[in-house]
Amino acid sequence: MSQLPPAIGELPPLIHASGPGGEASRALVDLLAAVECPGLTARRRRRAELTGASHDPIIWARAQGVNVVDVDGNRYVDMTGGFGVALLGHGHPEVVAAVQAQAGVMMHALGDVHPSAQKIELESRLAAMVPWSARVILGLSGADAIEAALKSAMLATKRGGVLAFEGSYHGLSYGALAACGYKFAFREPFAAQLNPAVRFAPYPAAGDVDRALAQVRAVLAAGHTGAVLIEPTLGRGGVEAAAPGALAAIGGLAREHGALLIVDEIYTGLGRTGPWLQSLAMGADPDVVVVGKALGGGLPVSAAIVREEAAAAWGASVGEAIHTSTFLGNPLACAAALASLGVLARPETVAMIDRCGAMLEQALRSRLQPTALGVRRLSFARMLVGVAIEGGLVRALGVCRRLLERGYIVLTGGVAGDVLTLTPPASLTGEQVAAFATTLAEVLAEVQAA
Ligand SMILES: Cc1ncc(COP(=O)(O)O)c(C=O)c1O
Structure with a gap:
């Protein structure tokens, strides 16, 4: 695909002015809504109704390292690590x-x-x-x-x-x-x-x-x-x-x-x-x-x-x-x-996971005070991290959408759907971790102010 950058893997987000969900994504989302069992599409509709914003998926075209590129050429940092699969990064x-x-x-x-x-x-x-x-x-x-x-x-x-x-x-x-x-x-x-x-x-x-x-x-x-x-x-x-x-x-x-x-x-x-x-x-x-x-x-x-x-x-x-x-x-x-x-199993991988988890914990703890910014609880199990948000599912979904618009893929979890669940690849660099934590703090502040 000509619009894709030549190499991805450890790059920062790059989102076009039109934001996630450009023309190519929209066409595929419409097709998805027509062909897939409607359970998934209905959930998107309900989320849109709940939050008053689009929750259409982005359609992935490439995934490498910590990056995902969608069919419109937007580049993301995948803080889900593909549901936790890509601990080593996508496409090791x-x-x-x-x-x-x-x-x-x-x-x-x-x-x-x-x-x-x-x-x-x-x-x-x-x-x-x-x-x-x-x-x-x-x-x-x-x-x-x-x-x-x-x-x-x-x-x-x-x-x-x-x-x-x-x-x-x-x-x-x-x-x-x-x-x-x-x-x-x-x-x-x-x-x-x-x-x-x-x-x-x-x-x-x-x-x-x-x-x-x-x-x-x-x-x-x-x-x-x-x-x-x-x-x-x-x-x-x-x-x-x-x-x-x-x-x-x-x-x-x-x-x-x-x-x-x-x-x-x-x-x-x-x-x-x-x-x-x-x-x-x-x-x-x-x-x-x-x-x-x-x-x-x-x-x-x-x-x-x-x-x-x-x-x-x-x-x-x-x-x-x-x-x-x-x-x-x-x-x-x-x-x-x-x-x-x-x-x-390599010692250097174990060390990388430890290092990345520690950086993530340090960056989030320093930027997200649990009482300020509407954060109820931070929980860390190395590269499995939870950020519980005050305000329930609707606010958490809003945070996820804003993060997506800034180029970070994040999912909600928790029984009430109010926990941002971070399971990124352990190959995230210190710079990327810091940039994400700063963006998350900014987004939480925006959502608090909204
Ligand atoms: C702890 C745990 N067990 C089981 C599963 C189910 O795995 P799968 O979705 O591959 O069936 C998941 C999926 O998220 C999980 O987190």
Whole structure:
């Protein structure tokens, strides 16, 4: 595309005078509204009605490093890191090279029947990621791997009950959706098809631990629970960490009552929050660890890493696999994941994440005083950052739109939709971090004044 800059990756925003959503974007958004299932388009309309401003998407044309370029040639800094996937930046050269090399040789294999070497290598790598003997079930999405984890708990415990937590998000396929504590509205239309044996406890954030543990005890004592499913830090639910010791206590209770502890590290894992797996750093001893997002470096792949004893409940393969899919262990995705893990595990990457997270925290703390500028709370789990805004969803959406107009892609999260959730690539430079924090402070001041 001729209007695109020659190279992107670590450039500042560059937005045309007409702003985001130029002619080319508008034409594609109209087409989208005509062809896509209307759920998404309707939400945009509702947002426009709520805020009195356009919330049409920008249409991405290129993504490289921290930058995204839309079809009108506007250049953005992606503070979402593509829903947290691009921890290394979009299109990391080593991941791209691995995908290109693999694409030239083999793009698809027979997942559970005649698999590729890449699948076996990735599974070996993932099994070695936890401090216990493990077996691996690959998936294509985060939700997919959650389903595999829930099935493992069902087989290992013979109990269909699931204990999940308010505010938590595990994806929207049926098993995961039934355990979605993030928004009742997501579950409600499908309630008649969802597992009725799901119970919720308050998320055990600091201040709520006693209430949470009391409910966990009560639910487990009833005896039907086979799986306790928890995020070490709520991601989409508003960037709130479990209190020190809470995860370990919940795991202990689960074990006492014969249930498996499944930790959903899809957002938090593989370095985004600092440690390789946040739950282990928090002292938990899970039975299943679920990873996704950054795993594939941009290609869709996820995994449930299941303790050997629990995995044994699947029994030996005796014929047709009872859990598989056409694209299971897709060689392209596995090659991407192997390259991505290789880069993520390097000491210099770990140091980069640490440095970038510290810069982000310092820049935001210094520019956004929680009481001024309408900021209610700042929360930091290294490269998973929450900025809770006073004034609810409408004001948060307004902030996001203004940020987009200034060239920063930011999403809202939190149960009330009022938490700006920042999960950028860790390759952001100090200059970029400072520029973003300054812009955010300016936008918050504008919104306060409006
Ligand atoms: C913690 C967590 N679990 C599960 C999921 C679902 O992953 P996916 O959207 O890939 O199905 C997400 C997605 O945001 C997530 O944040």
